[in-house]
Amino acid sequence: xxxxxxxxxxxxxxxxxxxxxxxxxxxxxxxxxxxxxxxxxxxxxxxxxxxxxxxxxxxxxxxxxxxxxxxxxxxxxxxxxxxxxxxxxxxxxxxxxxxxxxxxxxxxxxxxxxxxxxxxxxxxxxxxxxxxxxxxxxxxxxxxxxxxxxxxxxxxxxxxxxxxxxxxxxxxxxxxxxxxxxxxxxxxxxxxxxxxxxxxxxxxxxxxxxxxx
Amino acid sequence: xxxxxxxxxxxxxxxxxxxxxxxxxxxxxxxxxxxxxxxxxxxxxxxxxxxxxxxxxxxxxxxxxxxxxxxxxxxxxxxxxxxxxxxxxxxxx
Numbered sequence: 001x002x003x004x005x006x007x008x009x010x011x012x013x014x015x016x017x018x019x020x021x022x023x024x025x026x027x028x029x030x031x032x033x034x035x036x037x038x039x040x041x042x043x044x045x046x047x048x049x050x051x052x053x054x055x056x057x058x059x060x061x062x063x064x065x066x067x068x069x070x071x072x073x074x075x076x077x078x079x080x081x082x083x084x085x086x087x088x089x090x091x092x093x094x095x096x097x098x099x100x101x102x103x104x105x106x107x108x109x110x111x112x113x114x115x116x117x118x119x120x121x122x123x124x125x126x127x128x129x130x131x132x133x134x135x136x137x138x139x140x141x142x143x144x145x146x147x148x149x150x151x152x153x154x155x156x157x158x159x160x161x162x163x164x165x166x167x168x169x170x171x172x173x174x175x176x177x178x179x180x181x182x183x184x185x186x187x188x189x190x191x192x193x194x195x196x197x198x199x200x201x202x203x204x205x206x207x208x209x210x211x212x213x
Numbered sequence: 214x215x216x217x218x219x220x221x222x223x224x225x226x227x228x229x230x231x232x233x234x235x236x237x238x239x240x241x242x243x244x245x246x247x248x249x250x251x252x253x254x255x256x257x258x259x260x261x262x263x264x265x266x267x268x269x270x271x272x273x274x275x276x277x278x279x280x281x282x283x284x285x286x287x288x289x290x291x292x293x294x295x296x297x298x299x300x301x302x303x304x305x306x
Contacts, residue, residue: 034268
């Protein structure tokens, strides 16, 4: 009776004609998670927070239909649209930064991250202009329920953008000093995923506040 | 995902945003506008999750968690806007 020691096992396997000799394809369970699990928990928590705000907005809106149908008409649609374009473009630049580091091009990564930060700064500038524009039109957080929620949602999102920009600036400095390469860029990918999450929240906020009346 | 594809998807996102802005500015609010705008949110969310975040080939759990956000919230927004009376009656104490 043969024992299951290593040489016998190898012989046994080599005689099996059904054995697979093709390229090794990773199983789904072996696929790596982009960034790391901690970032995904953070992203899940942040998106849940925004989802709760959206539900509150819809409930309050259903109880105050007139206020909420007039609210978007008084907002600065140009500012909202420009901010959406700025955030989508910054997300694209971050995706290009990840693409560059996968090709082992840290200098290009730094360039794309810098461009993304520039888009983030544009967002801050446009949002500041929008808030001043509102103030000149006599609109503030106490105007009515729509504006209370508008300021709460957009200012909360603005804080996330500022935090995301600090994270992007940090990974840009690290990329400048060659902290990342094609085999090790988890920190960069974590910052990128967080930034995309900020974009994801905005692509719901924009139509909810500015478009849908 | 190559850079040309990334640029193509970015242009899709830009186009959908401009389409929403045109709807807001030039077209009277109707049920169809609401449905189209919410559908565009779903498409944008899917593109960002799958392409920009790179979750298309990621483990299913994380990908589905992210995608479910955009499969649940935009339809919920559309329903709440089309049937505000129902939401009001459900949420009245």
